[in-house]
Amino acid sequence: MKLAVSRNAIFKPALSLRDAILTIVGLVIGAGIFETPSFVAANASNEIMVLLAWLLGGVISLVGALCYAELATAYPHPGGSYYYLKRAFGNAIAFLFAWTRMSVIQTGSIALLAFVFGDYASQLWRLGSYSASIYAALAIVVFTLLNLLDIKQSKWTQNVLATAQVLGILIVSGIGLFFSSAPASILPVDSTIYPDIQLTEVAQSVSSVPSTNIGLMMVFVLLTYGGWNEASYISAEVRNGRLNIVRSLVWSVGIITGLYLLLNWSLVRGLGLTRMASSQVVVAELMRSTLGEAGAVSISCLVVIATLCSINATILTGARSNYALGRDFSLFTMLARGRENTPANALIVQGAIALFLVLVGTLTRQGFETMVDYTAPAFWFFFLLSGISLFVLRQREPNIERPFKVPLYPILPILFCGICLYMLQSSLAYTGYGGLLGVVALLLGLPFLWWSQKVSNATQRQ
Known part of the structure; x- marks a missing residue:
């Protein structure tokens, strides 16, 4: 079913260990x-359980990362x-995965991610009734064009944004830990700063003592x-990849776990459990206090x-599996x-589909959800x-x-x-x-799989 194609993209090791870590982070x-954190x-039921949940999430991610490290x-x-x-x-399974991806x-x-960017960018500079959607579309176009230039441009942008991202979380956590007062009573969200954000059903139903639901919490x-598994898509582009892929996964999961624990510790200390649970903009409330x-x-x-950091990295890795689909199936x-x-x-193609989904999210008026x-x-x-x-x-x-x-x-692995x-x-x-719509989109790949197999069989008979 493989078809030789002229002018195929060629992937050479161009990413260092630091580049790989910052991409994953x-x-x-x-x-x-x-x-x-509010959910x-x-x-x-208590603050210790919150911190243990985030620690457990890091442990589970590390288990998955070790499994992916062997494969990568x-x-x-x-x-x-x-x-x-x-x-x-x-x-067949590989095709359906690439199609679904x-x-x-x-x-x-x-x-x-583009909708989240649009929501928060609109708090800084609003662009009319469809501000979030406009920002979302602009982000997809700009970062797709950036990745089209060269991976060197993309990785430089990624490194700068990821570094700023980590420093920002460290600063917020430090402010929460060292400058916040003792947890206060619940304060309402300022609608002039966040006019589009409403309390979620979970937050609305919170009593003075939150109940325990470990499954939903996890x-x-x-x-x-989620997202550390994307390291597998840059495995062919990491220098000394057989060693540095393992290192990048372990280091990145460790860094992420540490940052998540630090930020949630500052939230627990600065706001308290009940106030955390009642707000959908919990970090903003910590900074406001x-x-x-x-x-x-x-x-x-x-x-x-x-x-923006996540959008850039997601565009970078997403196109790699589309490339693999084109290499192996003549229809693509x-x-x-x-x-x-x-x-x-x-x-x-990836950018065009993402823009279409922005349109779908705009029509439903609940883009993120x-x-x-x-x-x-x-x-x-x-x-x-x-x-x-x-x-x-x-x-x-x-024997591999x-x-x-x-x-x-x-x-x-079990x-x-x-x-x-x-x-x-x-x-x-x-x-x-x-979720049903996503499943339907997956099943729509079956006719394309059949068509591709038919074309391949006809080619082989010639």
Whole structure:
């Protein structure tokens, strides 16, 4: 089914260990950490449980990262999970994954991040009735064009944004820990600063003593940790990749866990559990309580930086699996066209789909929520299959050199797959119609798979 294509993009090692770490950190630390702490607090019975939940999220992410480290070092390829699924389960599953990633998972994530950027950028400079959507579309266009220039431009931008992102979280955490007063009573959200934000159903139902719901709490925690697996898509572009991929995953998960714990510690200390649980803009409220309204506005600036960082990294890694789809399936040959380290056509198609999803989110008037619902079930389904592929490839290809092997095999991979299965069930239970739309988009790949196989068979008979 593979087809030789002229002017294919060529991937050479151009990323250092530092570049890889900052790319992963930038991917993971998006806008989620500024929104989900209130949901976690609303489902915890005390402050210690909040901190333990974030620590557990880091441990779970590390388990998954170790599993991916074995796959990425044994099979370095710009297709990442696509390539693992292809070797483990064949072309059909790999095709459906690449199709779903192109139409649902990655493009939906780009649109989701773009909406968050639009919401917070609108707090700083509003562009009319559709301000958030305009900002979202502009971010997708600008960063797609930036990635079309060259990976050197993209990685430089990523390094600057990720560094600013980490420094911003450290500053906010320091202010919360050293300058905030003792937890005060619940204060209302200032509608003049955040006119579009309403308290969530979870926050509205919080009593003076939040109830415990460990399962729902971990849904929000693991959502906020999501993204470290994208390291597999740059495995072919990292210098000394068989060693540095493992290092980048371990270092990035460690840095992210430390930052999340530090920020939540400052929130617990500065606001208290009940006040945390009652606010959807919890970090902004912490800054407001210490620095006044200027502090709340500064948080909008930080979220804008964090979200732009994640958008850039998500666009960078997303185009790699589209490129792999074009290399292996003749129906999508054009996706493989590009220059060195720049899958140009894959980037353009990805950007166009993401812009369409921004339009969908605009029409539903719930851009962020629609994109969360749209992406979650498909994401966890293929995450589960990627975990299972580790077992399959160990059994089917025992002689492949594995520079790194996941420790405590098979205990840790089984644990990882169990977590993915739980998250898949949870995402289907909570997402409703949005999740169903994502599943439908996945199934729409079946006719294209049939068509591609038909074209390939006809070519082989000639």
